[in-house]
Amino acid sequence: MSPDDPNNAFTPVSRKHRESGAERPSIRGYAMLEELRFARLEAQREANLAYNNWSLHPSGDQYYVYRAAQDRADAAQDALALCARQLADIAGCK
DSSP states (O other), X not given: OOTTOTTOTTOOSOHHHHHHTOSSOOHHHHHHHHHHHHHHHXXXXXXXXXXXXXXXXXXXXXXXXXXXXXXXXXXXXXXXXXXXXXXXXXXXXX
C-alpha cells in the first residue's frame, strides 16, 4: 500500500485536501495522530509488562513474548512518527 493510496489508514490527510493545496491538516489527521499515540502507548505498556515478566521468570519463551511485544511497540512508534511528519509537512513545520 503506497502513501498515496486513499485507503491507507496511516495517511492523515484526504486526497481532496492534498489536491486543494490547503495549508492546514484535517481534523481527521489530528484524530489519526491521537489514535496512533494511544496505540503506541498501549503497545509499549504491553512490552514493558512482558519485559518485567521475562525479568522475573527468565526463559526463552518469555523472551520471545517480550521481543514480539517490543516489535509491535516499535512499529506503533514508527506509524506515529510517520503521521506526525506528514502533519508537520502539511502545516509547513519542516
